[in-house]
Amino acid sequence: MAEALLKHAMDHDTQEQWALFLDFDGTLVDIAERPEAVVVDPALPEILTSLAARLGGALAIISGRPISFLDKRLGERRFDMAGLHGLEHRIDGELFSCSPDDHPRLREMVERLEAIVRTKPGILIEDKGCSVAIHWRLAPIERDYVHSTVHSALEALGSDYRVQFGKAVAEILPSAAGKGKVIESFLQQYPYRGRRPIFIGDDLTDENGFKMVNALGGCSVRIGAGDTVARERLGSPSDLRQALAHWAAQGACPFQEIH
Numbered sequence: 343m344a345e346a347l348l349k350h351a352m353d354h355d356t357q358e359q360w361a362l363f364l365d366f367d368g369t370l371v372d373i374a375e376r377p378e379a380v381v382v383d384p385a386l387p388e389i390l391t392s393l394a395a396r397l398g399g400a401l402a403i404i405s406g407r408p409i410s411f412l413d414k415r416l417g418e419r420r421f422d423m424a425g426l427h428g429l430e431h432r433i434d435g436e437l438f439s440c441s442p443d444d445h446p447r448l449r450e451m452v453e454r455l456e457a458i459v460r461t462k463p464g465i466l467i468e469d470k471g472c473s474v475a476i477h478w479r480l481a482p483i484e485r486d487y488v489h490s491t492v493h494s495a496l497e498a499l500g501s502d503y504r505v506q507f508g509k510a511v512a513e514i515l516p517s518a519a520g521k522g523k524v525i526e527s528f529l530q531q532y533p534y535r536g537r538r539p540i541f542i543g544d545d546l547t548d549e550n551g552f553k554m555v556n557a558l559g560g561c562s563v564r565i566g567a568g569d570t571v572a573r574e575r576l577g578s579p580s581d582l583r584q585a586l587a588h589w590a591a592q593g594a595c596p597f598q599e600i601h
């Protein structure tokens with residue numbers, strides 16, 4: 343009994359050291375044909391809530407999606423989050439948002455892009471206010487067309503904006519946005535401060551976050567195949583959900599690198 347209590351206390355101490363950062367698309371949920379078609383496993387919000395409690399609240403979703411979208415899928419104001427690749431974030435209920443009004447040139451460009459792709463069936467424009475994603479998953483043949491359209495748009499917009507490529511998507515966003523930077527800023531604030539970061543993601547946009555946590559001596563985990571600087575790998579979102587459920591229930595962190 344004493345041994346069990348001691349083990350529990352040690353596990354508890356160990357949990358207290360980690361700050362967990364989780365990407366959304368392709369990481370917590372499977373990739374779907376269209377942005378709005380993603381399906382959240384009904385057990386996921388509860389698993390994340392238990393895990394956040396184990397980690398003293400140091401759990402945040404770090405996504406390219408708007409926070410408003412993630413709240414609808416995971417529960418209103420339930421989790422700390424960074425949305426739009428870090429352009430907006432919410433920590434301990436306090437929201438720091440990005441206003442589309444601060445991006446008039448981007449807003450004009452979104453209108454132009456919408457008009458341009460209207461003639462191209464299968465290309466989807468996802469207008470996220472302070473950024474815009476152009477998807478070609480439904481029309482793979484249009485990949486090069488989207489690349490060249492985005493490059494022309496960027497020439498017109500200038501260096502305040504950059505492109506972020508992802509899975510069958512090119513996104514135009516303010517140059518300052520980046521997952522590494524926002525993870526670093528979470529780590530300067532309670533309850534993340536002083537903890538060792540773990541970042542789990544699946545895509546090009548997550549590489550920047552992996553680099554940051556590697557540099558900070560943390561743990562980086564890539565979901566699925568592909569070149570990466572992440573130091574560990576899991577096969578699929580379903581493998582990750584299982585690992586997180588186990589961690590939430592048993593208290594043992596499933597990632598080898600941090601043992």
Ligand SMILES: O=P(O)(O)OC[C@H]1O[C@H](O[C@H]2O[C@H](CO)[C@@H](O)[C@H](O)[C@H]2O)[C@H](O)[C@@H](O)[C@@H]1O
Pocket residue numbers: 365366367368372373374375376377378379380404405406407468475477479508509510511513545547
């Ligand atoms: O940072 P994330 O949470 O991984 O978000 C990255 C982008 O994910 C979404 O697009 C991707 O998922 C879609 C749904 O599965 C899929 O149809 C698309 O091909 C993928 O690129 C989302 O729509 C973007 O806004 C996010 O930036």
